[in-house]
Structures are given as structure tokens and as C-alpha cells.
Amino acid sequence: TEAGETIRATLFPGDGIGPEIAESVKQVFNVAGVPIEWEEHYVGTEVDPRTESFLTWESLESVRRNKVGLKGPMATPIGKGHRSLNLTLRKELGLYANVRPCNSLPGYKTRYDDVNLVTIRENTEGEYSGLEHQVVRGVVESLKIITRQASLRVAEYAFHYAKTNGRERVSAIHKANIMRKTDGLFLKCCREVAEKYPEITYEEVIIDNCCMTLVKNPGTFDVLVMPNLYGDIISDLCAGLIGGLGLTPSCNIGEGGICLAEAVHGSAPDISGKNLANPTALMLSAVMMLRHLQFNDQADRIHNAILQTIAEGKYRTADLGGKSSTSDYTKVVCDHI
Amino acid sequence: TEAGETIRATLFPGDGIGPEIAESVKQVFNVAGVPIEWEEHYVGTEVDPRTESFLTWESLESVRRNKVGLKGPMATPIGKGHRSLNLTLRKELGLYANVRPCNSLPGYKTRYDDVNLVTIRENTEGEYSGLEHQVVRGVVESLKIITRQASLRVAEYAFHYAKTNGRERVSAIHKANIMRKTDGLFLKCCREVAEKYPEITYEEVIIDNCCMTLVKNPGTFDVLVMPNLYGDIISDLCAGLIGGLGLTPSCNIGEGGICLAEAVHGSAPDISGKNLANPTALMLSAVMMLRHLQFNDQADRIHNAILQTIAEGKYRTADLGGKSSTSDYTKVVCDHI
Numbered sequence A, B: 001t002e003a004g005e006t007i008r009a010t011l012f013p014g015d016g017i018g019p020e021i022a023e024s025v026k027q028v029f030n031v032a033g034v035p036i037e038w039e040e041h042y043v044g045t046e047v048d049p050r051t052e053s054f055l056t057w058e059s060l061e062s063v064r065r066n067k068v069g070l071k072g073p074m075a076t077p078i079g080k081g082h083r084s085l086n087l088t089l090r091k092e093l094g095l096y097a098n099v100r101p102c103n104s105l106p107g108y109k110t111r112y113d114d115v116n117l118v119t120i121r122e123n124t125e126g127e128y129s130g131l132e133h134q135v136v137r138g139v140v141e142s143l144k145i146i147t148r149q150a151s152l153r154v155a156e157y158a159f160h161y162a163k164t165n166g167r168e169r170v171s172a173i174h175k176a177n178i179m180r181k182t183d184g185l186f187l188k189c190c191r192e193v194a195e196k197y198p199e200i201t202y203e204e205v206i207i208d209n210c211c212m213t214l215v216k217n218p219g220t221f222d223v224l225v226m227p228n229l230y231g232d233i234i235s236d237l238c239a240g241l242i243g244g245l246g247l248t249p250s251c252n253i254g255e256g257g258i259c260l261a262e263a264v265h266g267s268a269p270d271i272s273g274k275n276l277a278n279p280t281a282l283m284l285s286a287v288m289m290l291r292h293l294q295f296n297d298q299a300d301r302i303h304n305a306i307l308q309t310i311a312e313g314k315y316r317t318a319d320l321g322g323k324s325s326t327s328d329y330t331k332v333v334c335d336h337i
């Protein structure tokens, strides 16, 4: 990105509290002078046959064109004849890696103060194949699919991430002692990629043992890479260590270099429209997007302002035990930029 | 069990530290006057064709006959042409539920002091079907099988356990938002059983959210019931909350009323034979076996003696940061009985 250039990025404010927290991001971006022009897309009110979901075709085209975007929470409407919004996005945009840096926040006390790890989740296959059927009455089966292509792709991303982010170790999480062929293939791919990164330590950790170690001593982990379901579980477990999904940024890496940053918490309809939501996860996700665009200066300033605001502890939203409104908290972050 | 009667029980001391910690159990049972006569069985030195594993046919027959047993750690020898020892036991004895009470130990400090829950894991099917194959080069699949029969059986056990152990709530852990048919069937079975226990509160919790809540606030859970792999993961996570597998008892419920209590930690070959192992998990598992036999008086006395020894903190094995040998620690427990 050249100096002075304006970047177009897609914004999905999402549902519930989404629009409010997206507004917070716009404000901090303005104050930090981020040269981004948003293309805003809302979830549609009817199923778009081209996406088989409430997502509009235009919104997906916008991400494909801009290759960068930010997404708030999206609750899939209940009913038949359409696909989940989140799963459709992953599928249609080939979002193959979900990346979640997970760091203890100075000043926000949990039972852990030593978390500094990154989970990298394969995001397209595994237990999420959607292939299930009843064999005979009372016996159902579900297919977990592991491919060499998707495993190599996410492993490559994990090692590349480790190298370019000054990380020292990649742990592949698996249950290959039981699922020898599927998780075995995943490990084989990780080992192949590991050979190309001799400067990064590579290890393999069985998922049950990984979860036990995470709750005892999360400081022992650095970068974790894993198949879809393990990633779903472990990334939320890790979020819990630092205080929950309201504090955890995430970003999805997709085919053709797409980066779709995303707050992974829910849309909290109970507090929506009340100026009570915590915009931190979306703001931190937006920071990940800025780093992807190499707007490092703005990313650092916004990131530090958020950390400072939380560390000071005076302005916090209700989910963190504080009394601030979304807009007051956002204003303090803006003041700190 | 009538007064004065002697019960025959099978004992698998297991490998590595197994025989040492089994010796500790024998000592505390002697001191507490438990009327049990052990039938001791070791893992064989060659594959028994009738079990397709290093387990002898006679040892399985012993458990089938006695219907009650205690098992130390067993490391499956590496090589082909035989089955895993643990999986063979589960399969051959129809050990359909793995039960693990998980309680913070007074005086043994971890990051949590409010853990008081029980995990009940379906132990025979799910992701452990062993059915995997390569579809085409680079594409492998694994079958997860959920049956109505096994799901009802473990759900029945969980609700029965809750009721007979003064527990108030059963949470079924699942990922039915993704695996609608398999985990959906599991939930359907849990709901059916729940209807028969109106006095027990029933809830359903998605596994990622469950793990996040467990690390933030484990006190919110009571009894958790779940399919095989989730149980594998969550039971070890919970063990981590209270200090690890060296402190966590477990017991397997099998077809025809079998109860095989089991220490689920490893065989720790590095310290085996050195009088350094921690016998706590095996002793607490033996207590579960005693409760199953309704030797409640002896169970209480042994249980309290273990808790007291750990709470006093003076005699602890090295894994808990202490300096006691296995035999010294065991002696103190015996003194407290």
C-alpha cells in the first residue's frame, strides 16, 4: 500500500450489537487517520439464491474484490432452505485459516496472566463437512474429511505466521492415536511444512493433553495449528483464559489473499441498541486487518490505546464489570490514540 | 454385599509405576479392613489371539466374572498385529461410560478452588469407531458413529448417577449446530431420558462454549454427559483444573453391571521402580470401586484419609511439588484411616 493511497474494505456490521460496535471501529479509524473507505454490506432480508443464504451475492463480491474486510456478529435466521451465514462466508470465500492471537490483557484480571499464544484453525473441512446420514434407524454417521491440500495450506500459513511474527514454536494439535488416517494425514502435512522452517521448533500434542496443559500452564504454548473442530474448541477455551470472546480478536485468511477480520462473539440481541456492547473484540480484529494491510503505525496506535484504556480500568463496559457505555468507552480509546 | 462376605475383585496393576501404586491401594485396603480378595492379572508378554491384544483372555474373564476391578496404567506395546490395551478393554467389556468426579482438593492450590463436577463420557463409539479410509490420494475420511442404543445407555447412566449422588443438573455437551444428525441423535436421547427425571435440571451446552465456561467459571457445572471425543477432551481439561491426572479418579461402567475403576494417567516409565510415583489417582479410583460395592464406610475413611494427607501438605509426592516417596505418602494415608 502506497503512501496516500485509499484502501477499499468491506464492512459487515452484522446483527444485534454489530452496528454499534462497527460504529466504534469507524470512529477509532477516523481518529487514527486510517485511509480506508468502507463498503458496507448488511445481511439481506431474504435468501439470495446465488449464495443459498441471507448473504447477498454483492456482499461476497465486495470481499472478493477488496480482498480485505471486517465482520461483526451475524446470527443466522432460523428456518429451512438456507445456509448458515458464517459457514457460507467460509465456504464461498475459501476462508481456510482462522487466526486468533490470545494474550492476557494487562490490568484485566483473570485466573491467568501469562497467556501469549495464537491459535490457527483449519476452517473449511474436517468435522464440518456437512456429510451425515442415517445408516439404519438409530444409527447415524458423520464424515470427517481431511485433505492433503487443506492441511498443507493451513500448515503453511501457521509456519509463515510464526516466522513473520517472531514466534518460535508451532504445535500441531491432533488425536492421531485414535484417528490415525485423518489426523495422521494432518500431522504428515505439518511435518512436511516444518522441514522448510528449521528455525521454528515443531511439536505434536494430543488434544486432550493440550487442553489439560492449557488450563494448567498456557504459557508453555506459542502457535497452535489444528483441524477444524479442535480449533473451534481450543480457540474458545483460550479466549476463556483471557476473559472471553468479547476481548478476543480473530481474522480469517482466504483464497487469493483475502483477509476477513471478525469478532467471533454473538450478536447479543438482549443488549442491542442500548449502547452497552463491548466493541473491543471488533476493534482488536480491525487492528489485525490493519496489520495485514501493513498499516502498522495506525495498528500500533489503536492497539495501544485499547490496551491502555482497559489497563486503566476506569472505562469498561458492563461485560467486563464496568459501567461505561459503548460510546464513552470508544471515546476514551479515541482520546488515547 | 452381606456383612462378613469377601468380594473377589480383579486387579490390573498395569505397567511402569502401576505395580507400585497398586501396592499402595492394597495397603490402604488392608488397614481399612476392606473384605476384598484380589485376582491379579498382568498384561501378557505376547498377543493373545482371543483378545487380539496383549491382554490375556483369562484377565477379561476375571473381570466378567467378578464384575468389579481396578486398573493401573497400561502402555500399549508399539508394533502391528494387535489392538490397544485400553480400547480392547472398553470394547470387550462393553465399558460404555467413563465417570470422572472432579473436585478441587482442599489444600492443593491450583488456579481454581470451586470445581465440583462429574464428567460422564460415552466410551464405545463416536469418533472412536476405528473406521477410516482413504477416498482418493490426499483425501481421507473418518466415520463418527452415534447410535440410539449407546446414547440412551450413557444418558440413563448420567441421570441415574445424578439422582443417586445428590446432583441437581445434567448438561449434555454437543456440537449439534454443526453435526445435526449425529450429535442431534445424542441430544434427542438425552432429552428422552431427561423427561423421566423431572427433579434433575437438564440443559444442552455447545462444546466450544462449554470449554470457555469451564476455564472461566467451572463452578457453574454439575454433571456433564457427552459423546466419546468430547468426553476425552473435557475430562482431561477438568482434571487440569484441579491439578492433573495424578489426582483424578475414574471408573468405567460396563455391560452387565461391570465397574472397572481406573487411574487414567500414564505409566511414567521414567520414574518407575523408584518409589516416586503418586498413588492418589489409583487410590481415589479404588474408593469409587468401594462406593460401587456399597462399602461406604471404608470408602469414606480412605477418602478422608487421602484428602487429609493432601490438605496437610507435609507428605506429597514429587509431581505435587513435595518430597515424599510413594511408600511414605501411603503410610501417612494409612495412619489417617
Ligand SMILES: CC(C)[C@H](C(=O)O)[C@@H](O)C(=O)O
Residues within 6 Å of the ligand: A084, A086, A232, A264, B177, B178, B208
Ligand atoms: C456458530 C458456529 C457454526 C461456529 C463454529 O462452530 O465454527 C462458531 O462456534 C465459531 O467458532 O465461529
Ligand SMILES: CC(C)[C@H](C(=O)O)[C@@H](O)C(=O)O
Residues within 6 Å of the ligand: A177, A178, A208, B084, B086, B232, B264
Ligand atoms: C490413550 C487414549 C487412547 C485414551 C483415549 O483417547 O480414550 C486416553 O486419552 C483416555 O482418555 O483414556
